[in-house]
Each structure stands twice: as C-alpha cells, then as structure tokens.
Amino acid sequence: MKKKLLIAFIILITFIVLILAGYFSLPFFLKSQYFLHLVENKTHIKIDKIENYKISQTLTTINVNISQLEVSSSKFKANAKNLSYKLKLSELISKKPTFGNLKIHQLNLVAYRSKIPAKTKTIIKPLPLSIEIQHLSASYENYKIEGKLDLILNLTTKNNNFYFEGNVNNSPTTLSGDINPSNLHVSLNIKKFSPQNFPAYLKAIDNSSAKATLTLKNNLELQSGNLKISDINYKGLKLNNPSASYSKDELFVNIPYLTYKQNISGKSAKLKLNTKNYNGSVDLSNINIANLNIEKPTINFKYNKNTHAFFIDTLSKNGYFINAKGTLNTKNLEESTIAGFFKTPYIDYNQIKPLLPKHIQEYIYSGQIKAKKVTFKGKIKDKENLIDTGELVAQSTRFIVEKNTYPFTITFANIQITPKDVVIHGTGYCDKVNLISSKLVIARKKGYPADMHLVLNGESTKNTEDFLYKAILSHEDAKYIDYAKDIRGPFTAIIDIKNYYWHSLPHFYFNVNIDSNLSLQDKKISQKPINLIGKFDIQRNNQILRVSANNLKLATDNSFINITGYLEHSNTVFYKATIRAKINPVEIRDISYLKPYKNYLPTSEVTIKPSSISGNLKKINFDVNIEGKKLFKEHGFGVDEILAKGYCEKNLISFNPVKLDDTLSINGLYNTKAKSFNGNINLKNFKISTIKNLVKLPIDEAILNGSVKLGLEDKKLQYIYSNNLVVSDLVYGNDVVVKSAHVSFNKNYATIENGNALIMQNPVSFTGNVNLEPLVINLNAKSQKFIIKKTKSKTKSYIGDIKFKIPKVSIYAQADIDELIIEDSKPLVFNNVNAHLELASKRYISLKTPYTSIYIDMAQNTINVEATDSYIFAHYIESKTKKPSITTLKATLNTPTTDEIDLKKLNGTIKFVSENGNIKNFTDIYKILTLADIVGLLSGQFDARKGFYYTKMVGVFDLKDGILKTQKPLTVKGTANNLFINGNVNLTNYHVDALFMITTFTFLNRLISSIPIIGHILGGKEKSFTGLSFRVDGYLDGKMNLYPVPWESLGKGFLDIITRTITLPAYLLGVNGNTNNTEKKK
Structure with missing residues (x-):
C-alpha cells in the first residue's frame, strides 16, 4: 500500500505541475488577472504575491521574467523563484505547436489531502510546453520530494514525459516516465531507488532499478499494472529476477529463485495478495534448509492493516506443518510477537547439522529426530526462549x-x-x-x-x-x-x-x-x-x-x-x-x-608393607608403612620410606610417630580445626634438601642433628625449644658454608655458639643470637687472615652496575680481622681491621684500620660517605717527598628508595682531595696522558714518561643517573706542571668525554715576571696561554680518541678558573696585575 501511495503521490505532483504549467503558459493575461476560476471543479487559484514581473516582445519571441511568485488554493500552496518563460512564435504556428519553454530555478510546493478524491476529468488539459525545475521541494502528508524535475507536455501525442533526479524521503531516487492524461496509462522507469526513511520491506530495493506499466483509475487509484525489478538483497535475503502484476485488487509476484544467507534457498515462489484485505498465499516448488528439503510448501496468510495482526498456515508435501499467528511490528520486525505450533517428519541429523553451532556439532555424531507437536510463543527476537511446550522423538542418536x-x-x-x-x-x-x-x-x-x-x-x-x-x-x-x-x-x-x-x-x-x-x-x-x-x-x-x-x-x-x-x-x-x-x-x-593381608604388595613404584587401620565411631587407629622412592620424590619428599602410626579422634590426629626413613621422627598432636601442631621432632643427619619442594628455604643444603620441641598454629610459629641442635654443612650460594654451629632455642630466642664457617674459602669463627619475633640478628665474627682473591671473570663489570637489596630485618654485626689481603698486581694488606654493620633504628657501616677510615650512614633517602686514607694511595703512588699521601672523600647522595642501593639511581655531590703523589699510578688518567705525550714532546711542554708528580689534587663532582661529572675542573697542582680536567665519565660503561689542559711553571714564571702585561694577556688581546690542551672521547677500558684543542676555543669560564689557580702564588708574593685597567680598555 505504501508503495502504491508513493507512485500515486509522484503522479499527483506531476499533475499539479501540469496545472501550473497551463496557468503559466498564458503570460499575456497575468498582468491584468490575479484570479483564475476553474469552473469544472470549482477550484479557486489565488496569486498571493508576484514580484519583478517583466514581459518583453520581439517579432519572433515573447519573454516573461518573474523573480518571485506565490500561488495557493485549497489543494496546494506554491512558491516559485526566478521564473523565465520564452515563446518562439515560429514554434507556435508549426505543425507541432508548442507554447514555449518555462524554467523555474526553485519551486516549493505543499499539497493537501482532500477528503473527496479528485476526478481526473476535472484536471485542466495541459498546453504543449516544456518545463525545467532546477530545485523542486514538494511535500504531501508523510512524503517529501527534493530534486530536479523536467517535463515535456505534448498535446499531439497526448504523452507527457517527465524525468526526476533527487531524493524521496531522503532516499536517493532517479526515475522517468510517460503519462497519458486521457486514459491515465503510466510507463514508469525507476533507474535508481535506495530507500532509507521507508518501511523495512521497501529497504529491500536498495540501489535497485525497475520498470513498470500502470493504469490508474480516475480517482488516481491503481487499476492494473506490471512491474519488473532487478535482483533484491535485503539483510541476507536475495530475490533473483522478481516480477509482479496487478489486476482487479490482486497482486501477483513471481520469484524464480530466492536464497537466505548460506543455508536456505527456494525455487519458483509465487505470491498472490489481495490488496484490499491483505490475504494471500505463497507456493514454492521446494525450500532447502541446509541439507533439508521441504517439498512443495504452501503458505497461506492473512493480515489486518489496521491492527497489524497476521495468521500463517503452512503445509508441505512431505509432512512439515506450521500454524502461527501474531502481531507485526512494521518499524522493528524483531519486536513482532508470534504464537503457534509446528510438526515435522523424522529429520536426519546430517540434514540440519550445518545449522547448529560448531561447539554443538562436536558433540553429536548422528541420529534422527521428529517433532510431534512443538508450540512456540513470544517475540521473534527471543529466539532461545521462543519454544514453549512440545513433544519430540529421537532414535539411533550417537553423541x-x-x-x-x-x-x-x-x-x-x-x-x-x-x-x-x-x-x-x-x-x-x-x-x-x-x-x-x-x-x-x-x-x-x-x-x-x-x-x-x-x-x-x-x-x-x-x-x-x-x-x-x-x-x-x-x-x-x-x-x-x-x-x-x-x-x-x-x-x-x-x-x-x-x-x-x-x-x-x-x-x-x-x-x-x-x-x-x-x-x-x-x-x-x-x-x-x-x-x-x-x-x-x-x-x-x-x-x-x-x-x-x-x-x-x-x-x-x-x-x-x-x-x-x-x-x-x-x-x-x-x-x-x-x-x-x-x-x-x-x-x-x-x-x-x-586389616590388610600380611604379605607385601610390591609394585614398580610403591610397596605397602604390613599395615592396619582399625577403630570405631569415635577413634580410628592407623599403623601404615609405605615404601616408594619414586612416588615420594614426585610429591616433594626425598625419602625412600614413610612410617605413620597414631590415631584420629574428633578434630585431633596423633602422630606416634611419623618417620621419614631413619632421619626424621615426629611425635605430637595436630588439631585440624585450629590448624595447630604441638610435639617433638627428632633429627638424625636430616638433610634440608629432603623437603625443599615442600618448604621454601633461603639455603641450598644443611644437615641437622638433635631434637626440637615445636608449637605451630595456622602455619605460624608459637614456640620452639632445643638445647642440642647441631647445624652442619649449611650451604648458602657459592661463598658461604657453615661447617658447624650449636643452636639453642628458648621459645622464640636462639643462641648460636661455636660457629665455624668458610666465607669465600676463608676460615671464620662466629657467635650470635637471633630473636624470632620480631626478627633481630646479632653476629660477632673473627678471622685471623682473610684473602679477597682477584676475580677471574671474563665478563666486564663496572662500578655503575653495583646494585643490592637492603634486608628488611634488624641486623647488628661486628667483624674483627687480624690481616685482610686484597689481591691485585700489587696486593693491599690491612692489619687490625674492625668492621661494624647496623640495620635497625640506625643504618650504617664502618670500616677502620690504622691508616684507613670509611663511614657510610643512611638516613631515610640520604646517604652520607666520609673516608680518610693514608695507606691505599701511598701504596700505589710514588711520592718525591717524604710527606705522607693523604686522601679524603666526602659524598652526599640521594636514593629514590630506602630498601635498595642502585648506583645508577643515586644523585648527589662528591668531593675528593689527595696530597703528595704521582698521577702515573692513576692508570686511567695516566693512559690518557700517555696518548697525549707525542703532542707534548713535539711542543716541548710535557713529557709523560716521567710521570706527573703533584702536591695536591682537588675535585668536586656531581653524580646523576650513573654519570660522574666535574662540577668544576679537577685541579692537579704538580711540582713541574699543572693539570686541569673538565668533563664526565659514565660509570656504567666507562665512557669518558673530557677536556685536558697542561700548563708548566716555566710559562707561569714568565707570566709573573711580566707583571705589567698580565692584565693585557688576561684581557684577551692576545692568546692567554700557550699550554697543551686536548679533548678525550672514548672508553677507559677500550678505544679512546684524542683531539688537540686551541686555547682560545676553551671558553672564558674555564680559563678564568685556571687563571685564578696558577696565579695564586703570585698573589701570595704580593704581586698583582691591574686587570681592571685592562678591562676598561676593551
């Protein structure tokens, strides 16, 4: 019905335009007449507004132009803009007379629905005229048309051709047609129609074309017609080559072939529909659903267009029957309601298998099922709950x-x-x-x-x-x-x-x-x-x-x-x-x-030796002996045999005893409700590794001997007593082995005596105590001779890679070492070493020898380091004087966390001072100076072969993200030369990027003796210095590149520091240059 109204509406608009065309084709009456009375249908057309009306005439043409024209009646209202009319007199008197051409730039038209249908005989016969409407906007009830319309009105052939391209209800549409006003025969060619704001069933014509021949009654109702449309594809439903005919209120549709998605297809579908009462039927030669063939189904249906109620009755030749009724939701098909029942013959599983989800297909192999009568009711969208009641029969079903x-x-x-x-x-x-x-x-x-x-x-x-x-x-x-x-x-x-x-x-x-x-x-x-x-x-x-x-x-x-x-x-x-x-x-x-038979029951994995279980309602006794090395290892026990003897009573299990081989024996009571244990454990050469899969321990191995009285509750230690526990061969990593130690427990306090260990293969004796709750460890260790051997690892290690966790326990430790030896090319030997470690309310470590003192403390996120040494540097440095070499270091560093030290994340300042030494023994710096030696020898300023003796070395550094950078140049005041270094070293890979400058006292003396020109020289009119300077870029443990650097390119800030340093002796002697005068002359 909607489609019929759409066609009638387009034709109605065309007739209204024909009326306007007849009116506009009489331009010579427009100036004097503002009303035109159509006598036959008593319709009054009123010209409401006309603007800028101009008419011009020549010997051959008549031209009319109007900027705006408004016309209205009881049937419509129109507003036209920019009208132009042109009539050629030669065409008017030709064999095929025409009344010219009318062009309208924009036409807005609103048509009203009349309660009394208009008779076609009352419509004015159009004059021969061609009309072009560039922008048409027309509306009628719920329909709206926008687009371009061309009309050719031909009086001689009585055919009126039109072409439209635009939108109908926002749906792209292109169509052309021919209307005979005398008999209302319509030929319609729909080239494109893509419905959007239309009922769901019309959306099936998406981007389709159609040809139709229609005959209308004189009240514009469809009398008969034929329709041929292109293939239809609507949400998986494909209709191939459909055609339709209409006659005497009955619509006939023929669809040679139809498919729905991949599993449903049909042939020779014939639809018969009464357009007045919407009753009809569909006959098909067959429908295939997956592998299921429904032969010659007939579908009878009824539909009430006012209530949208429907009834469907389906019967096939081979026994499928469906009866259903419901209410159709024309806006959303899924919301439609349906109720009814269906019957089927026996259906083979393979016929419907493709319709089932794959996860169900995996569980069913074959079978047959028949629906005697299955009812359904609900909304179409509720597919899982649509089935209501029913009876089915299954046979020969494998699943x-x-x-x-x-x-x-x-x-x-x-x-x-x-x-x-x-x-x-x-x-x-x-x-x-x-x-x-x-x-x-x-x-x-x-x-x-x-x-x-x-x-x-x-x-x-x-x-x-x-x-x-x-x-x-x-x-x-x-x-x-x-x-x-x-x-x-x-x-x-x-x-x-x-x-x-x-x-x-x-x-x-x-x-x-x-x-x-x-x-x-x-x-x-x-x-x-x-x-x-x-x-x-x-x-x-x-x-x-x-x-x-x-x-x-x-x-x-x-x-x-x-x-x-x-x-x-x-x-x-x-x-x-x-x-x-x-x-x-x-x-x-x-x-x-x-009670078991007394003979053994041997197997390849487990042997049950003579055992018994007996008892009554309240108490069960057990005595079980099981041997199964392989089985026990799979369950985390490194034993060959388990013996369990005891009883179960209410919530208590008594072990009397439980033995693992001959190494461990447990006697006691376990409360299953409280999850508590109280009893004694006897140990005889018991290896901790026996239960390493059951209990996570920080040690690799240990052997225990003695007895322990133990109390546990919910896996937490309540008490432990022992006075004869001996720990031996305890292994922790590669560097710690406790050979033996006597441990005594008193509730939650342990005393360690007669401890002997090998730490990095060095004999160490120790004593101490441990508080278990909270955990506090006290240790005292002694060693007569402790040797730290030089590592033989082939992998590179860097200071910047140092990283370690700080234990979350309270530790107090002290160690005394008579002789500490650190192996190197020239071994270091320390006597009377005393070390302290505290990780509690205070966190610090100190190391003291007669000539070396190191103290490190950590307060929240700040680490302070103080070190004084007169041995380590003196050990490596060849001093010219008898004065001792003294080195001091102070550092203040910040760390982001308090439970870990990671050098790459430390930030802070380090100050370093060394007196009386030879830089030749600072291998990294001396290596760089050796590379510069060839340059120095050529210039006569420096000879690295003799080394670099100094009286004082001062450096202030910034440490950030593993990079050590000079805060100001490292200054080395030598006996014959001065050395200045400015740059940075990456401690994670030993990459160095620095400027080196070497000056000689010969040059300094010459500078001081020429006091009047010091200001001139420092003022920059000449080169301030002519000493040796170069840049180093490379790796301390690898390849380094050296580049000579002119003094004038070093930068004033760097030279000012050097100037103040090397001229300090001159000031001390009372000699001063007038630099102010020099600066004034710039």
Whole structure:
C-alpha cells in the first residue's frame, strides 16, 4: 500500500505541475488577472504575491521574467523563484505547436489531502510546453520530494514525459516516465531507488532499478499494472529476477529463485495478495534448509492493516506443518510477537547439522529426530526462549557428553518440553554398558531443579571408565576414588542425581548404587588384578550452597560412601571390609574392621608393607608403612620410606610417630580445626634438601642433628625449644658454608655458639643470637687472615652496575680481622681491621684500620660517605717527598628508595682531595696522558714518561643517573706542571668525554715576571696561554680518541678558573696585575 501511495503521490505532483504549467503558459493575461476560476471543479487559484514581473516582445519571441511568485488554493500552496518563460512564435504556428519553454530555478510546493478524491476529468488539459525545475521541494502528508524535475507536455501525442533526479524521503531516487492524461496509462522507469526513511520491506530495493506499466483509475487509484525489478538483497535475503502484476485488487509476484544467507534457498515462489484485505498465499516448488528439503510448501496468510495482526498456515508435501499467528511490528520486525505450533517428519541429523553451532556439532555424531507437536510463543527476537511446550522423538542418536569419551547411543528417547524443563525418557548403550531405562530432567531456566535417574548393566571397559570420570563425576568426586581406575568386569548400577541447579559450580544430590564383581587392574597399586566383590554405594547430599560475586560456600554434611564386600588379590583375601564413611576424608564416620593381608604388595613404584587401620565411631587407629622412592620424590619428599602410626579422634590426629626413613621422627598432636601442631621432632643427619619442594628455604643444603620441641598454629610459629641442635654443612650460594654451629632455642630466642664457617674459602669463627619475633640478628665474627682473591671473570663489570637489596630485618654485626689481603698486581694488606654493620633504628657501616677510615650512614633517602686514607694511595703512588699521601672523600647522595642501593639511581655531590703523589699510578688518567705525550714532546711542554708528580689534587663532582661529572675542573697542582680536567665519565660503561689542559711553571714564571702585561694577556688581546690542551672521547677500558684543542676555543669560564689557580702564588708574593685597567680598555 505504501508503495502504491508513493507512485500515486509522484503522479499527483506531476499533475499539479501540469496545472501550473497551463496557468503559466498564458503570460499575456497575468498582468491584468490575479484570479483564475476553474469552473469544472470549482477550484479557486489565488496569486498571493508576484514580484519583478517583466514581459518583453520581439517579432519572433515573447519573454516573461518573474523573480518571485506565490500561488495557493485549497489543494496546494506554491512558491516559485526566478521564473523565465520564452515563446518562439515560429514554434507556435508549426505543425507541432508548442507554447514555449518555462524554467523555474526553485519551486516549493505543499499539497493537501482532500477528503473527496479528485476526478481526473476535472484536471485542466495541459498546453504543449516544456518545463525545467532546477530545485523542486514538494511535500504531501508523510512524503517529501527534493530534486530536479523536467517535463515535456505534448498535446499531439497526448504523452507527457517527465524525468526526476533527487531524493524521496531522503532516499536517493532517479526515475522517468510517460503519462497519458486521457486514459491515465503510466510507463514508469525507476533507474535508481535506495530507500532509507521507508518501511523495512521497501529497504529491500536498495540501489535497485525497475520498470513498470500502470493504469490508474480516475480517482488516481491503481487499476492494473506490471512491474519488473532487478535482483533484491535485503539483510541476507536475495530475490533473483522478481516480477509482479496487478489486476482487479490482486497482486501477483513471481520469484524464480530466492536464497537466505548460506543455508536456505527456494525455487519458483509465487505470491498472490489481495490488496484490499491483505490475504494471500505463497507456493514454492521446494525450500532447502541446509541439507533439508521441504517439498512443495504452501503458505497461506492473512493480515489486518489496521491492527497489524497476521495468521500463517503452512503445509508441505512431505509432512512439515506450521500454524502461527501474531502481531507485526512494521518499524522493528524483531519486536513482532508470534504464537503457534509446528510438526515435522523424522529429520536426519546430517540434514540440519550445518545449522547448529560448531561447539554443538562436536558433540553429536548422528541420529534422527521428529517433532510431534512443538508450540512456540513470544517475540521473534527471543529466539532461545521462543519454544514453549512440545513433544519430540529421537532414535539411533550417537553423541558424546564430554570430549575424548566413547560415544553414547540412544536407541529411542521421548522428549517432553515445558517452559521450566526438558524431560527425556530413553534407552541406549555405551560400548558394553546398557542403559536399561533413564529419566533426565534438564532445567531450561536458572533456579529450576533438574534430575537424573539411570539404570545400567553390562561390563565395565576403558571406554565406560572414561565416560564415568569425564562426563558423570565431578573433579571433587573423582579424586576420592582416583586409584579405582581400570576397573573391568560385570556390574549393575542405579545412579540418581537430584536437584541439580544451574549455578557457577555443580550443585546436586546424588546416589550411586553398584552391585559388582569387578576386576581392578591399576598397576599403580598392583601388578596383578584385584577383584572387588560386593556392594558399593555412594551418597552425596549438598546442604549449603551460596554464590555471590566473590564467595562460593559449599558444605557436604550428609555425603557417605558405603562398602560391603571383599578386595581379592591373587586368590587371597586382601581386605575384608565394611566401611561407612563421609566422602570428606577429614570426617571419617565409622570403620568396623579393615586389616590388610600380611604379605607385601610390591609394585614398580610403591610397596605397602604390613599395615592396619582399625577403630570405631569415635577413634580410628592407623599403623601404615609405605615404601616408594619414586612416588615420594614426585610429591616433594626425598625419602625412600614413610612410617605413620597414631590415631584420629574428633578434630585431633596423633602422630606416634611419623618417620621419614631413619632421619626424621615426629611425635605430637595436630588439631585440624585450629590448624595447630604441638610435639617433638627428632633429627638424625636430616638433610634440608629432603623437603625443599615442600618448604621454601633461603639455603641450598644443611644437615641437622638433635631434637626440637615445636608449637605451630595456622602455619605460624608459637614456640620452639632445643638445647642440642647441631647445624652442619649449611650451604648458602657459592661463598658461604657453615661447617658447624650449636643452636639453642628458648621459645622464640636462639643462641648460636661455636660457629665455624668458610666465607669465600676463608676460615671464620662466629657467635650470635637471633630473636624470632620480631626478627633481630646479632653476629660477632673473627678471622685471623682473610684473602679477597682477584676475580677471574671474563665478563666486564663496572662500578655503575653495583646494585643490592637492603634486608628488611634488624641486623647488628661486628667483624674483627687480624690481616685482610686484597689481591691485585700489587696486593693491599690491612692489619687490625674492625668492621661494624647496623640495620635497625640506625643504618650504617664502618670500616677502620690504622691508616684507613670509611663511614657510610643512611638516613631515610640520604646517604652520607666520609673516608680518610693514608695507606691505599701511598701504596700505589710514588711520592718525591717524604710527606705522607693523604686522601679524603666526602659524598652526599640521594636514593629514590630506602630498601635498595642502585648506583645508577643515586644523585648527589662528591668531593675528593689527595696530597703528595704521582698521577702515573692513576692508570686511567695516566693512559690518557700517555696518548697525549707525542703532542707534548713535539711542543716541548710535557713529557709523560716521567710521570706527573703533584702536591695536591682537588675535585668536586656531581653524580646523576650513573654519570660522574666535574662540577668544576679537577685541579692537579704538580711540582713541574699543572693539570686541569673538565668533563664526565659514565660509570656504567666507562665512557669518558673530557677536556685536558697542561700548563708548566716555566710559562707561569714568565707570566709573573711580566707583571705589567698580565692584565693585557688576561684581557684577551692576545692568546692567554700557550699550554697543551686536548679533548678525550672514548672508553677507559677500550678505544679512546684524542683531539688537540686551541686555547682560545676553551671558553672564558674555564680559563678564568685556571687563571685564578696558577696565579695564586703570585698573589701570595704580593704581586698583582691591574686587570681592571685592562678591562676598561676593551
């Protein structure tokens, strides 16, 4: 109907334009007449406004121009701008007369709907005229047209051609046509139509074209017509070469071939629709859904255009039937409601397999299913909940419940569907196990319970075992009977699972009853089969299940395992047992009698030696001896044999004792509720590595001897007592070995005596004490001779790479070393070394010898360093004088953290002062001077072969991000030369970038003797100095590049510092140059 109105609206607009054309074609009346009365239909057209009207005439043409014209009536209102009319008199008197050409730049038109349909015979017959409207904007009810319109009105042929290009309701449209006003026969060619703001069913014509021949009644209603449209593709629905015809209120549509996405196709679809009552039918030769073929379906439907209610009835030749009714939502098809039912014949699974999700296809292999009657109701968008009730039948269906399990075959099953659940009654088999009967209740919605009842018999095989473990039992259930795998033999069983809910984790009550004569063939227990003869019953009843966003609480208050029967091994009774126990192993309810046969039960991994378990409801005694080196190692025990003797009573487990080989024996009580232990541990050559996989320890190995009284609660130490514990062969890394130490414990305090260790292969004796809570360590160590050997590592190491953590414990340590030797090309020997370390309220380390003192303290994020030395430098430096070489160092550094020292992250200032020495022994600096020696010899200013003796060396440095940079030049005052260094060294790779300057006293004396010109020289009119200067760029431990640098390019700031330094002796002698005068002359 909407499409019919659209076509009628376009034609109506065309007729209105024809009326205007007839009116505009009488320009010589416009000046005198403002009203035109159409007598036949009594319609008054009023000219509301006319502006800038001009008419001109020549011998051959008549021209009319109007800037604006407004016209209105009861049927429409029009506003035209920039009209021009031109009539050639020669065309007027030709054989095919025409009344000229009318051009309108812009036309705004609003058409009103009339309550009384207009009769076509009352419309004015148009005059022969061509009309061009550059910008047309027309509206009628809910339709709006914008675009360009060309009209050619031909009186002789009675055909009126038009061409339109623009938008209809913002939908791109291009069309042309021909209208015969006398019989209202329309030929319409829709070249482009892309609906946007149209009903959903019209959007299927996206970017399509069509050709139509229509005949209208004289009230502009469609009488008959034919339509041929290009292929349609709407949201996966493809219609190939559709065509339509209309006659006597009936629409006929023929679609040779149609497809929907990839799985649905149809042929020879024929639609018949009554356009008055919207009743109709669709016949197809066939519909293919995946591999399913529906033969000759007929779809009958009814539709109420006022209420949008619909009814559908479908029947196919091969037994498919659908009956449905509902309400159509024309704006959103997904919101439409539908209700009804369907029936099907037996459908083979392979026919519908492509329609199912891939994760479902992986679980179903084959089968047949038939829908006897399935009802549905709801909104189309609710696809999962659309099915309401129904009955289905399945037969010969093979599927798996869990991946990698043997397929289960349902021979026959009846399936009942309700809004709450799906109930399945069926029979089948899995390998050699028969499903005699079953009832499965599957909940369709959360909160509704589900049940399972299975009656089985047959013979257990590997396939059925996998099915049991992977598909039926949960992980929690299976772990209690983990060693009951590889069960073979005949059995019958009833499995009941009650009240299974949809939750984040399984929650159900179940009861398994098994009558069996099974053969246990698990080689982890025995190389030979063990027969299980008797009744086995498992009951599980979950009483509490609470699920929230962050908490899951599950309690099994009434879950039991009942065994009555025998375990038979090698034709000898191994166990005779009657057991009723909770599945939770902590709460064993009752053991009336359980005693093993006395012979060993050897296996490749574990041997159970003579053992017994006996007791009653309140108390269970156990005496177990297990040998299994390989098995124990897998579980973190480095032992061959475990003996456990004791009893269980309520929340208490008594160990009396538990032995690991012959090295460890535990006697005591463990409270399962409080998670506490109190008892004694006896150790005999016990190696810590035995339990290294169970307990994380900071040491690699240690051997313990003695006894310990221990108290634990929730894994926390409560107390420990011992007076005879000996620790030996304790290994920590590569440099620390404690050969022996006696340790005494008194609650949470330990005393260490007679400690002997090897630290970096040096004998050290030590004593101390340890407070366990809080952890405080006190150590005193002594060594007669301690040698630090030179490292032989081939990998480069740099000072900037120094990084270490500060322990988060309180430590007080003191060490006295009679003789400390640091190996090098020229070894350092220190006597009477005293070292202190404190990491507590204060954090510092100090090292003192007769000639060296180093003190480092750390307060929050600040590190202060003070060092004075008259030995280390004197050891390496060749002084010309007898004066001692004294070196001092002060540093203030900041660190971003208080628990780690990382030299690359330290920032601060370092001041260094050294007196009386030879820089020849500073290998890094001397290496640079040696490179400069060739330049110095050529200039006669410096000879590095003799070394560089100095009286004082002063340096102030900034340290930042691992880079040491001179705050001002490093000054070395020599006996014959002065050396100045300005630059930086990267301590992480020893890269150096610095300026070196060497001056001689010969030059200085010449400068001082010429006092009147000092100001002149320092004023810059001549070169201030002519000494040796060069730049070094490279690596101290690798290649270095040296570049000579002219003095005048060094920069005034650098030279001023040098000037003040080298002229200081002149000032001390009372000699001063008049630099002020010099500066005034600049």
